[in-house]
Amino acid sequence: MSESDPGKFSMIDSPALSTPTTRNWPALAELRRRLAGRWVFALLLVTGCGVLTLLVLAPLYTLLSKSVESKAGDFVGLENFAHYLSTGGIESAFFNSLWVAGLSTVIVVSLAFMAAWALTRTRLPITGWIRGVLVLPILAPSLLPAISLVYLFGNQGVLKSWLFGAEIYGPIGIIMGSCFWTFPHALMILLTAMDNADGRHYEAATALKASPWRTFWTVTVPGARYGLVSAGFVVFTLVITDFGVPKVIGGQFDVLATDIYKQVIGQQKFEMGAVVSVLLLLPAMLAFIADRYVQRKQSASFTARSVPYRPRQDRKRDALGALMLTPTVVFIFAIIGMAIYASFVTFWPYNLDLSLNNYQFGRMDGGGWGAYTNSLQMALGTMVLGTVLVFFNAWLMERTPQPKLLTGVFQFLSLLPLAVPGLVLGLSYIFFFNHPENPINGIYGTLFILILCTVTHFYAVSHLTAVTALKQLDQEFEAVGESLNASRWRVLFTVTLPLCLPAILDVALYLFVNAMTTVSAVVFLYGHDSQLASVAVLNMDEAGDIAPAAAMAILITVTCATAKLIQGLLRFWVDRSTRVWRQGTE
């Protein structure tokens, strides 16, 4: 060892680099091996960037470039922007979007943090079930909460008086609906950030006689900082780009996302839709920069020497945890419960007789079961392809030596889809993948393009979850691996993957359920033989067939809940087996 070390340094500048016949050849080989390794990893990440460019950047360019073109396709500079600003869209829609998304973010991140704290830092019973309840909002198609909110707080709503004369149709409805559906996204990121806590920090705090309050601010919050910022970034961007909730319950309250809907669906003005999409990217971009800034200061919280944190017995603290979970759990139960009730009612609100008529699946027109099977295939495809792609890329970015610039580019590409409304993504996919000169335009109209589009649509949150999980592992794992002469690949399969299995399962479930319920992008892409259940739900509701729509929606929810149950069992099994394994090192 000692004799090769000086040689290493001298060789970097020496022409001997190319002549392996020098006496220091083992060191040279070592250097080459390392360099080669680096190149392989960098090349793989470049490939990852290429894939994302193909899936996000290139399609997006085809649509967004229309923002500087006239309807006929001539370059007009910023004329469209000037036109949009002059019609006053900016004052109302832009600022409405900002404050609604901002307020929703504060509410959701606070609630999700309280819930995550209660789940990971107390010894409450049945936390597995509580986790299940808390993710219910993403298991249901977005139509269910929309129906529920109207039935709860609408003009005929049972809790209408709770709004003190205010209307659910408008900002209140948008914020409530947005909080409901974005909550699981925030919770998933925060749970990943807080699940692997280092018990030694808490021991130290106890030894120093720090109060629980002080421990919370000096240990718990800093440990979750990255998760908090990411969750905030994700929720803000999700709310500001979503047009589903504002369209259904927002009344005439103008936000940027519904403005896109008006321009593209109402008036077929793609170039103006593109203008609003570009404006929509701005706040998301700011959030992205803020996220990067905080992330740079993050270091691993779960090191090779860490001891998994096990909360001690403390009744008072557990009661506090229960208190923090209560409002969220009650809200979720109220919404889902109302939706289930609604699906049994004969004709709301004038005939409240309960019946099972709404569950006659035979009534479903437009290929009920066929659409369901398509959805299932699409969701499974999205899950498998997405999980592999997301996790492998995240691993390359976090756990292999990479040039800083490359990781920056990759991070940007993987978070970009978050800032793109589904409607815009779907249209972009038509322009790009249906182009006659695109060599792979054959996939247009098939189930495969639906899978690609859905993986892309939900890439960002999956990526953040994977990165958060990977960041928590000490870089020493790879260093130790190297000294044991184990390659990074081996460390990946023997240490990293098993430790990250819970997060991987989360990502898989996340992709599956979102693929089952998504509408906004795929509505432009399905073909005659790839209709989807989620789209059928929306169309049946639009046609006034609330009964079969509700039935199909419940079918989707049950499917997603089953997936969640399977995932929960797997997680339980993984937790148990890795806990034994982790404790073996104590």
Place this chain on the structure above:
Amino acid sequence: MKHLKKALALTTLAVAMNANAQTELTVYTAVEAEDLQKYAERFNEDHPDIKINWVRDSTGVVTARLLAEKQNSQADVVWGLAGTSLLLLKNEGMLVPYAPEGLEKLSPKFRDRDETPSWVGMDAWMAAICVNTIEAEKNNLPMPSSWDDLTKPVYQGHVVMPNPNSSGTGFLDVSAWLQMMGDDKGWEFMDGLHQNISRYTHSGSKPCKMAASGETTIGVSFAFRGARLKEQGAPLELVFPEEGLGWEVEATAIVDGTDKMEAAQTLVDWSITRKAMEMYNEGYAIVGMPGVAQPVKYFPENADDLIIDNDFGWAAGNREAILAEWARRYDGKSEAK
């Protein structure tokens, strides 16, 4: 066993041959989903050799999709899309003009004005006001009978209508009012109506659905949706204002770039036969061939007299200006009441 195998093989062969003989048409449509199967079945009774593969969505989505696919059109035929949308596609050069058999039997309102029309009409959907009788009684509201009634102060906060910037139905109303009343009177009427509107929706069927569930008392929507909801048990009264009704033609066209021209033409031919018209009449009071339509439940018997003489060319030409003016007057900024 051997027989079974032979039979199986024969069946497979027959199916395979059948599949070979069948032409598959990709047909884009905005027709209600529950009607699609019926439409295809009736068509197949006469033309079993052509299989229809439907792609269905709401009018706005289908139109946006067709336009976005312009460079490499996927649809062979559009069967059941709003005339305004087809006009847009025609101006983009995306339709193949074709004079189907029996064209002369169509009412002149129900075809593209060109000698060889780019689209031919099926039926008309028309505006209607959905009034919730239970809520009207609760709020002591008289039954309106005209558009003008809706501007009376008694209805303040009880009316919902679609935003014309998002919904074709909304634009149909606005364009009809301007055509019936003239520019000045039309905007004056809408100013008055605006005072009573509790909100504008993004979808044309939503106001009627809201009236059906008591979320509002009066919803400005279209007749087909109102009739459907009434059938499902909604406490609705459909009002067809005496001044006249906006309406829109639903039509059929061949998409440029199709490589199945013969089958596409067969479908368009069939779409204006008497048999097809009788089929449309099951859900719509007004169809493209004069003398065919029978009264439809919940629709007015004099539907033909009620609809205005809609100038689609005028509506399309002035659409952008009308929408901009509408947005300037009523959109978004009215939120702070």
